[in-house]
Amino acid sequence: MIRFLVFLIAVYLIYYLIKNSIKGRTARNTYQSPPVHKEKKSDVVNTHLKEIAYVYYSAAKDGDTCDVCKALDGRHLLPNHKMLHDIKPPHAGCKSPEGCRCTLVYVTRDEEDSGEIEYLLKRHGGMCDRRTIERGLA
Numbered sequence: 001m002i003r004f005l006v007f008l009i010a011v012y013l014i015y016y017l018i019k020n021s022i023k024g025r026t027a028r029n030t031y032q033s034p035p036v037h038k039e040k041k042s043d044v045v046n047t048h049l050k051e052i053a054y055v056y057y058s059a060a061k062d063g064d065t066c067d068v069c070k071a072l073d074g075r076h077l078l079p080n081h082k083m084l085h086d087i088k089p090p091h092a093g094c095k096s097p098e099g100c101r102c103t104l105v106y107v108t109r110d111e112e113d114s115g116e117i118e119y120l121l122k123r124h125g126g127m128c129d130r131r132t133i134e135r136g137l138a
């Protein structure tokens, strides 16, 4: 009888240990993997933003381009400027019969003159028209 009890206890202990190790493994897995994923994602986003030196507005500049688009053409901004969201094309008031064909061009820091233009923008509060940029680079 005692032998039987010892046997039962041993079986129960083994069962308990196996159950715990499985639980521990799954718990560790679900606990560890999401933060690793998040870290990687935010790293990608951060390096992306760091690589952008400036953004400029580019209109189609043909006979159909409306005055508002023409006026915005060549506007340079820092990538974190609050106006960037407001002037983001296509803008609703565009009078071009073909619709707004403007784009924002994102220039990375490895482009020629991007450092100078970024510096110029910082000195002018983050936003400049094309003339100011051209004068600043001359």
Ligand SMILES: [Zn+2]
Pocket: 059, 069, 089, 090, 091, 094, 099, 100, 101, 102
């Ligand atoms: Zn437009």
